[in-house]
Amino acid sequence: MKRPIIALDLPSRQAIDDFLSHFPKDESLYLKVGMELYYQEGPAIVRYLKELGHDIFLDLKMHDIPNTVERAMKGIAGLGIKLTNIHAAGGKEMMVAAVRGLETGKPSAQTRPQLIAVTQLTSTSDEQVKEEQLIPVGVSESAKHYARLTHESGVDGVVCSALEVEAIKKATASDFICLTPGIRPKGTEIGDQKRVVTPEMAYTIGSDLIVVGRPITQAENPYEVYLTIKKEWNGEKSDANT
Numbered sequence: 720m721k722r723p724i725i726a727l728d729l730p731s732r733q734a735i736d737d738f739l740s741h742f743p744k745d746e747s748l749y750l751k752v753g754m755e756l757y758y759q760e761g762p763a764i765v766r767y768l769k770e771l772g773h774d775i776f777l778d779l780k781m782h783d784i785p786n787t788v789e790r791a792m793k794g795i796a797g798l799g800i801k802l803t804n805i806h807a808a809g810g811k812e813m814m815v816a817a818v819r820g821l822e823t824g825k826p827s828a829q830t831r832p833q834l835i836a837v838t839q840l841t842s843t844s845d846e847q848v849k850e851e852q853l854i855p856v857g858v859s860e861s862a863k864h865y866a867r868l869t870h871e872s873g874v875d876g877v878v879c880s881a882l883e884v885e886a887i888k889k890a891t892a893s894d895f896i897c898l899t900p901g902i903r904p905k906g907t908e909i910g911d912q913k914r915v916v917t918p919e920m921a922y923t924i925g926s927d928l929i930v931v932g933r934p935i936t937q938a939e940n941p942y943e944v945y946l947t948i949k950k951e952w953n954g955e956k957s958d959a960n961t
């Protein structure tokens with residue numbers, strides 16, 4: 720069964736321990752360590768979560784000059800993470816350098832972590848793309864364009880909204896990874912996200928991976944909500960939908 724990736728947008732190891740105490744100890748989770756946690760706890764938090772038996776998506780969204788990104792990727796390639804990311808807006812040269820950094824930095828016995836690039840953040844609206852980024856084609860076309868550049872750079876996939884998955888796979892390849900945040904079960908608060916779908920829609924559309932944060936981390940019973948989302952994301956009817 721596919722696992723939704725849980726975004727651990729929490730401030731400390733103590734907060735993580737409290738959160739994970741809601742889950743059975745022997746359940747292996749796919750966890751996202753993002754900027755909030757990594758900037759507080761550093762690489763030790765990744766090693767800690769791995770020791771507990773979890774898989775890690777290290778979401779640092781690197782966006783800098785190619786040399787800096789290559790060296791940073793080289794540094795994280797040995798952490799044993801499954802997946803990490805960059806911003807496609809950094810350009811092809813930067814994306815190629817990121818892949819090279821992961822390849823040269825990985826321990827020889829390991830496969831390199833998968834790399835994906837953010838196209839347009841799921842918190843970005845069509846208006847914002849047109850008015851603030853001065854991209855007249857709008858958010859969906861812009862996301863598709865960045866996905867093409869990402870594919871041409873030898874990167875494994877993209878972060879996009881599930882709303883763009885079909886067009887992106889058509890423009891790249893069916894096995895090009897589409898990871899989609901902006902997941903909101905029916906009736907939950909959207910917050911700052913703009914391009915959202917339910918877990919069930921993400922399943923129907925064909926997202927390869929979904930990331931869910933606040934609907935799980937801020938729930939009264941996180942494990943129950945996690946299981947409901949996991950069911951829907953695997954195409955099973957959940958009680959919430961019957």
Ligand SMILES: O=c1ccn([C@@H]2O[C@H](COP(=O)(O)O)[C@@H](O)[C@H]2O)c(=O)[nH]1
Pocket residue numbers: 726728753837839840841842878879900901902912930931932933934
């Ligand atoms: O386009 C993007 C890229 C990354 N994210 C990250 O996903 C989670 C979503 O959290 P929610 O609480 O479910 O909104 C968060 O960690 C973001 O940094 C994204 O939302 N959109």
